[in-house]
Amino acid sequence: MKNRRLSDLCFLRSVAPGVTLSVLLVCVMTGVISYGVHRLIDFAISTTIKNEAIQETSKWAKYFNATSPDLARMMADGKLTQEQNNIVQAAIDYNNVYSFMLFDLQGQLNFGSDEGVLESPEDQAFSQEALNVVHSGEPSVIVTKRQSYSTLPDFFVEALVPAYGTDQQIIGVIYLFMDKSDKAALFHQFLNWLGYLLPILCALLYSIPSLAFVLKREQANAKARRVNHLSRFDHLTGALNRHTMSAEAKMRFTQRRAAENIGVMFLDIDNFKAVNDESGHEFGDAYLHNIASILMGTVRSTDLVGRMGGDEFVVALPNIDREELERIGIRMLSAARKPFEYKGRTIKSSISIGYRLSPQGETPQTALHCADLALYHAKSNGRDSLVEYFPELDMALNRRRDIEATMESALATDRFETVFQPITEPKDGSIIGFEALLRLTSESGEKIPPTEFIPVAEETGMIHEIGLQVLRNALKTALNWPSGVFLSVNLSARQFDRDDLVEQISTILTELNYPAHRLEFEITESLLMEDEERISEMLADLRHLGVSIAMDDFGTGYSSLGYLWKYSFDKLKIDKVFLEGYDFDGERYREIIETIVVLGRKMGMEVTIEGVEEKRHADMLKSLDCDQYQGFLFGKPMAAHETLSISWDQSKTA
Numbered sequence: 001m002k003n004r005r006l007s008d009l010c011f012l013r014s015v016a017p018g019v020t021l022s023v024l025l026v027c028v029m030t031g032v033i034s035y036g037v038h039r040l041i042d043f044a045i046s047t048t049i050k051n052e053a054i055q056e057t058s059k060w061a062k063y064f065n066a067t068s069p070d071l072a073r074m075m076a077d078g079k080l081t082q083e084q085n086n087i088v089q090a091a092i093d094y095n096n097v098y099s100f101m102l103f104d105l106q107g108q109l110n111f112g113s114d115e116g117v118l119e120s121p122e123d124q125a126f127s128q129e130a131l132n133v134v135h136s137g138e139p140s141v142i143v144t145k146r147q148s149y150s151t152l153p154d155f156f157v158e159a160l161v162p163a164y165g166t167d168q169q170i171i172g173v174i175y176l177f178m179d180k181s182d183k184a185a186l187f188h189q190f191l192n193w194l195g196y197l198l199p200i201l202c203a204l205l206y207s208i209p210s211l212a213f214v215l216k217r218e219q220a221n222a223k224a225r226r227v228n229h230l231s232r233f234d235h236l237t238g239a240l241n242r243h244t245m246s247a248e249a250k251m252r253f254t255q256r257r258a259a260e261n262i263g264v265m266f267l268d269i270d271n272f273k274a275v276n277d278e279s280g281h282e283f284g285d286a287y288l289h290n291i292a293s294i295l296m297g298t299v300r301s302t303d304l305v306g307r308m309g310g311d312e313f314v315v316a317l318p319n320i321d322r323e324e325l326e327r328i329g330i331r332m333l334s335a336a337r338k339p340f341e342y343k344g345r346t347i348k349s350s351i352s353i354g355y356r357l358s359p360q361g362e363t364p365q366t367a368l369h370c371a372d373l374a375l376y377h378a379k380s381n382g383r384d385s386l387v388e389y390f391p392e393l394d395m396a397l398n399r400r401r402d403i404e405a406t407m408e409s410a411l412a413t414d415r416f417e418t419v420f421q422p423i424t425e426p427k428d429g430s431i432i433g434f435e436a437l438l439r440l441t442s443e444s445g446e447k448i449p450p451t452e453f454i455p456v457a458e459e460t461g462m463i464h465e466i467g468l469q470v471l472r473n474a475l476k477t478a479l480n481w482p483s484g485v486f487l488s489v490n491l492s493a494r495q496f497d498r499d500d501l502v503e504q505i506s507t508i509l510t511e512l513n514y515p516a517h518r519l520e521f522e523i524t525e526s527l528l529m530e531d532e533e534r535i536s537e538m539l540a541d542l543r544h545l546g547v548s549i550a551m552d553d554f555g556t557g558y559s560s561l562g563y564l565w566k567y568s569f570d571k572l573k574i575d576k577v578f579l580e581g582y583d584f585d586g587e588r589y590r591e592i593i594e595t596i597v598v599l600g601r602k603m604g605m606e607v608t609i610e611g612v613e614e615k616r617h618a619d620m621l622k623s624l625d626c627d628q629y630q631g632f633l634f635g636k637p638m639a640a641h642e643t644l645s646i647s648w649d650q651s652k653t654a
């Protein structure tokens with residue numbers, strides 16, 4: 001609703017200049033038309049009155065001719081008898097003549113009336129105008145509108161018409177001054193409404209289509225602007241989209257001045273997948289929008305913020321030094337840490353930022369690559385941090401690529417090896433199970449530890465294939481062990497990303513006809529921090545198959561008691577770090593180990609202690625109530641064929 005009102009407001013604001021211009025145009029046009037129409041009306045009235053005056057004066061001259069038999073003489077000497085005087089007077093009154101004059105053939109004024117008084121002028125005035133009429137035989141009529149300062153009538157006509165004798169010869173010129181104010185006023189009264197109506201009509205005729213045009217054009221413009229916006233910006237977050245960001249950043253790099261450093265940040269949201277899984281995609285979208293707003297609100301007006309896809313953002317900061325770049329990055333981190341609330345649901349998350357202060361001459365691709373490596377480092381070092389690129393990151397990347405290639409070829413040529421580490425019974429040291437552990441050897445013979453290749457397998461997704469391969473191989477070996485010996489297999493948190501994990505495991509168990517109760521899966525706490533409901537269901541399904549679940553490496557992660565309650569494990573495996581700690585602070589670590597053992601037991605779990613390397617470890621553990629030991633003291637991880645040559649009756653080690 002608010003958005004709609006906002007967009008209406010924007011639309012109104014954008015059409016306002018067009019409408020104002022149209023209104024202005026209409027006003028000017030109305031004024032011009034109004035002025036023109038009035039001028040036209042004046043002209044029409046003058047012309048009509050002029051024509052009328054010509055006819056009237058001609059008629060008047062004829063009438064005068066007819067009623068004055070010795071007109072020719074009157075013209076010549078200007079003397080009128082009383083009777084002629086009366087006739088003239090009556091004619092003047094009848095025709096509303098204001099002034100009347102007679103000119104002879106030489107243009108001399110011989111007789112005249114002024115304001116009703118008829119008289120022969122003492123000085124005979126000459127009129128060139130009258131002489132012209134004598135020569136041309138055409139009447140001369142002038143229509144005049146009174147000037148404001150004059151005492152003359154509002155509208156009057158001065159007409160000079162030739163007077164004809166009985167032989168139809170011009171005998172002189174009659175001058176008439178007629179007051180036409182009433183007539184003109186009548187015309188005006190009749191025509192003036194036209195002077196108002198016409199401009200209004202024109203204004204309407206113009207303004208309706210022009211307004212429609214302005215609105216239509218503005219709608220088209222708004223659409224074009226929207227299309228432009230959509231093609232430039234990411235519709236979800238309002239940041240620049242990937243394409244525009246790349247183009248704009250490239251431009252900043254090519255236009256940079258000598259010695260200008262450009263900051264490039266590559267960042268993403270920590271555990272965004274979990275945010276999406278747990279709170280839904282709508283919440284995830286709102287959270288993405290929130291992060292983009294934080295970024296855009298933190299950078300300077302000259303900087304660029306672009307969304308590269310998913311939860312990845314890139315920020316380009318031209319003309320910047322390291323201190324300012326770090327300041328901006330730290331502000332982003334702390335703003336992103338604040339709880340985010342949407343539709344009654346609140347989460348706390350964080351972002352990780354890798355950045356590169358790109359020097360003159362470096363390409364945007366290289367700068368971005370460096371920032372990406374730094375981000376990767378920030379992620380693998382606990383997240384929620386700001387890391388600047390350093391050259392060793394390239395070496396780490398190369399190493400990672402090598403491992404990836406080695407794993408790919410190992411998968412293809414079956415070069416992964418599964419080894420088995422004994423798990424023993426504390427009382428007599430007999431082997432009661434084995435943990436399957438994966439080994440990778442490169443083509444050059446280098447042994448790559450699982451702590452290094454398993455994370456790469458998880459990132460690349462290879463863990464799905466590798467995990468099932470380990471399980472299958474280990475089960476094949478375990479089938480040869482005595483029935484009381486169990487197999488323990490590690491499951492990575494990433495393997496749980498596949499919904500069909502349990503189904504796949506079930507299929508393998510059925511295929512190999514392996515009894516599920518002799519199989520145990522080890523999972524770590526990192527898995528339990530993900531989508532709680534889903535993981536809980538998958539673990540329940542696994543247990544439903546008949547396998548047992550152990551919590552591995554207990555004590556190294558969050559060691560939350562909540563997880564132990566929630567997921568009810570069959571076994572707790574105490575991490576080897578506690579026995580390592582025992583080596584330099586014996587009493588303290590003994591107590592910690594004892595506490596964990598008691599806790600596990602009380603919660604109905606079996607307890608295994610890892611990393612039993614030395615006899616002194618075993619001696620100390622005797623006083624505790626552990627169920628199983630695992631460590632080099634009782635057996636190092638061994639090849640599959642070695643487990644087959646164990647003489648089970650004499651397998652006791654301690």
Ligand code: C2E
Nearest residue numbers: 437438450451454470490491492611612613630631632633
């Ligand atoms: P983990 O599951 O806790 O496995 C136990 C690790 O402790 C093994 O290291 C084992 O060799 C080592 N260990 C056992 N006893 C002792 C001891 O007395 N002293 C010392 N210092 N170490 C001992 P490894 O084989 O290097 O495996 C390391 C980790 O790699 C494993 O820890 C596990 O998390 C992971 N891993 C190994 N194989 C697989 C696998 O097939 N799948 C998955 N998802 N992870 C695996």
Ligand code: MG
Nearest residue numbers: 435490522552
């Ligand atoms: Mg394990």
Ligand code: MG
Nearest residue numbers: 552553573610
């Ligand atoms: Mg372990």
